[in-house]
Amino acid sequence: MKDSLFVRSKVPMTKEEIRTISLAKLNLKHAKRFLDIGAGTGSISIEACVEYPELKVTAIETKDEAVDLILENKKHFGVENLEVVKGKAPIDMDDIFDSIFVGGSGGNLEDILSWSFNHLIPGGSLVLNFILIENATVAFKWFEDHNIAYDTVQVQVGNGTKLGVGHYFKPLNPVIIIEAKKEGN
Numbered sequence: 001m002k003d004s005l006f007v008r009s010k011v012p013m014t015k016e017e018i019r020t021i022s023l024a025k026l027n028l029k030h031a032k033r034f035l036d037i038g039a040g041t042g043s044i045s046i047e048a049c050v051e052y053p054e055l056k057v058t059a060i061e062t063k064d065e066a067v068d069l070i071l072e073n074k075k076h077f078g079v080e081n082l083e084v085v086k087g088k089a090p091i092d093m094d095d096i097f098d099s100i101f102v103g104g105s106g107g108n109l110e111d112i113l114s115w116s117f118n119h120l121i122p123g124g125s126l127v128l129n130f131i132l133i134e135n136a137t138v139a140f141k142w143f144e145d146h147n148i149a150y151d152t153v154q155v156q157v158g159n160g161t162k163l164g165v166g167h168y169f170k171p172l173n174p175v176i177i178i179e180a181k182k183e184g185n
Contacts, residue, residue, distance in 0.1 A: 001047045007073050011066045013041040014103055014129060017157045018175045022101060025127045025179040028052050031098035035119070036060065037089045037112060038104025042070030042082070049079035057081055058095070062088040062106055090115030097121070102128040109135060113142050122184020129175055136176040143180060150180040 158169025
């Protein structure tokens, strides 16, 4: 889905190229339940809802402006399979998910990682996006301390832009994407 399709504000949004890679790593094709932590504009949640209309999606976001924007995008795209929860993760819930995406941690990354692995089905996917190296390093250490295998890739995207009589690729923030699976089926 093109970024231009979303209702936008100053709330951070996972850009379409990064969204495409992250959604692929979430393995949602056969999933029943998906959780988006630190949902921002809701672009990951909304695209998952549109692509998989039978998928039950929950988005957690702490900021009022972002919650309002997710609800606006939910209405804009007419998705019915999205529940928006205002709160700071980890939140008190008993639900178990096939896949969890962490787009923002609000300084609670280690708690979110522990909580996420307790709320993933065996074989479930956890995907995290970071623009700050320090946050990715916290995740690397947490996975290693808990003997959990993970894969990571750093993606740098540039959009073709006209500059005078020539063209160049205007860079977006590089993004570190981490993927881990809960052991089991």
